[in-house]
Amino acid sequence: MLNISIVNIVCTIINLLILYFVFKKFLFGRVDEILAKRQEEVDSATATADKAIAEAMAQKSMYEEKISLADEEKETILADIKKQGYDEYDRIVTDARKKGDQIVKEARHKAMAEAERAKEEYAGQMRDMVIDAASKIAATDRDKADDYKLYDKFINEAKAVKNE
């Protein structure tokens, strides 16, 4: 039991080394290979996911930019349209005012002409009346009282004509 034999010690050492190399090559080697592959896959999957996220973010910012551009465009279009609308409104109002002015002017013109005409008519009537009165006065033999009566009559007639 206690005797020591170099041959057996060497045999055991050789056994141990054989076991070590078998373990190293087959057990640890194969298991490590699988673990490394798995790690690689996980890494590549993570990398792909990161890339996809980065792409998505880039697209998102691009779309946000586009949307903000669209907003700006909308504003300018709205502003243009408003401006056009105001211009049109101004134009229409100005036209209307011009037309109105013209109508008023024409009306005034017409009224003035009418008034002129009426005045001339009055003048004509007045002239006729005066001639009539003068001829009546001339035709009648008269005194002062008659004159006064005549004047009053003339004035009354003239008033009546005016009030017609």
Next chain:
Amino acid sequence: MKEMLNELLMEDKTLIHMPFGGGYFDIYASVVVSWIILAVVIVLVLILTKDLKVHNISKRQAALESVVMFLRNLISTIIGEEAGGYTDYIVTVLVFIGLCNMVGLFGFTPPTMDLNVTIALSVMSIVLVEAAGIMKKGAGGWLKSFAHPMAVIAPMNVLELVIRPLSLCMRLFGNILGATVIMELIKHVVPVILPAALSLYFDLFDGAIQAYVFCFLTSLYIKEAVE
């Protein structure tokens, strides 16, 4: 009882007489048993590691992976990162000693009950420890490390070269021998039931503990050597 112990301790361990040159050299039973263990383990490893897959792993592969990871973690936490390269060897030794201690369950004499096997294991351990020190520090640094932390204790450090493997070898040998002797005695006193229950302790638990202690100390020495 004395006869029984005599028979157990002084039995002729020779199993094979090999003719060599003019004489013979003897191969002991312990070596033959460890060949059997080796053969079984190698076949088992080859079967278990056949077509491993990355995805959709079988239960066999899952068990294998977790056992390998568990053993490696067990050792690498002791040995530290710096000497991580020696983990695989220590795990191999752990498996080998563990199986050698437990082979009593199958009716073999544990190879670790033979002093020659434990001497071989501890020689390998001390060679590995010193080799790790030399590789890390270079031959000069390794020699200087004997005078660390003080020159006065250099003789102690040199003595450790012998004491460490001796204690490793004797601890393992003594524990397994003691356990086997106690088991034999118990078997003589109570032949049924009790030996089965105690064999759980002496063969399985003590065997595993002793394997762990051997590897724990070797790892610790290696860690110390590369620091």
